[in-house]
Amino acid sequence: MYVIVLFLLIAVVVIVKIRYFTTGANTSFSNNLFSDQWGPANTKAGKRIIRRHIYLRKPRVINITKTNSDMKTSRHERAMNSVRSRVEYAMVNQKRYIDPYVKLDTLACELGTNRTYMSRVINEEHRKSFKRYINDHRFGELMRQLIKNPNLTREELVQLCGFNSISTMVRVVKANTGCTFREWKKRLLDNKSKEDDES
Numbered sequence: 001m002y003v004i005v006l007f008l009l010i011a012v013v014v015i016v017k018i019r020y021f022t023t024g025a026n027t028s029f030s031n032n033l034f035s036d037q038w039g040p041a042n043t044k045a046g047k048r049i050i051r052r053h054i055y056l057r058k059p060r061v062i063n064i065t066k067t068n069s070d071m072k073t074s075r076h077e078r079a080m081n082s083v084r085s086r087v088e089y090a091m092v093n094q095k096r097y098i099d100p101y102v103k104l105d106t107l108a109c110e111l112g113t114n115r116t117y118m119s120r121v122i123n124e125e126h127r128k129s130f131k132r133y134i135n136d137h138r139f140g141e142l143m144r145q146l147i148k149n150p151n152l153t154r155e156e157l158v159q160l161c162g163f164n165s166i167s168t169m170v171r172v173v174k175a176n177t178g179c180t181f182r183e184w185k186k187r188l189l190d191n192k193s194k195e196d197d198e199s
Contacts, residue, residue, distance in 0.1 A: 079113075084121045086111040097137040098162040104130045135172045138162050142169065143188065150189050154181075 090096045090111060108118040122133050141161045145152060154166050163169040170181045177184045 079117060080121055080124075083111065083113045083117045084125060086113070087118065087121055091137055095137075095141070097134045098141065098160070100162050100164045102134065102162070134162075136176070138169075139172050139176050142173070146185060146188060147192055150185075 096102055104115050108115045119130060122130055126133055138161045142157060145157060145160050158166055158169055173181045173184050
């Protein structure tokens, strides 16, 4: 009998203590008890610290896009300069325009580049298409051959200068001078003879 009464008293005390802590009857006690780790003041302070850390610190500026674009631009410029020097060497030193079958694709492949880079170099540097660029070099070679040997026939000049045919050579002369081939040849040789007489 005493055991049952004692058991009931212990149960009542436990229930009262549980209700005491859960209902917040003594909030000051509960706040003091848990203020070291879980108190509301520290929780709010912790949130403020986190917010200050996230929103008030200086953002680190990294210009990755600008750096990459600069690198791409410099790499593009180096590639264009390389193609430009190779084209000039092929035209001036190797005289690739003498080949009547030379094309943009084949010459670009020989120079180790692609047709896009090569066409862009010629357009930006000389403001000409590839066809006109080649024909202008052939026209310059035609002038040099005629001054060197005025007695060359048209067939020989076509072979020496890289034209496909006589009609192509005549058309290029007309486009560059506005004269027929015969008139232009006569003026060229007359000017050469005058220069020789003056010297």
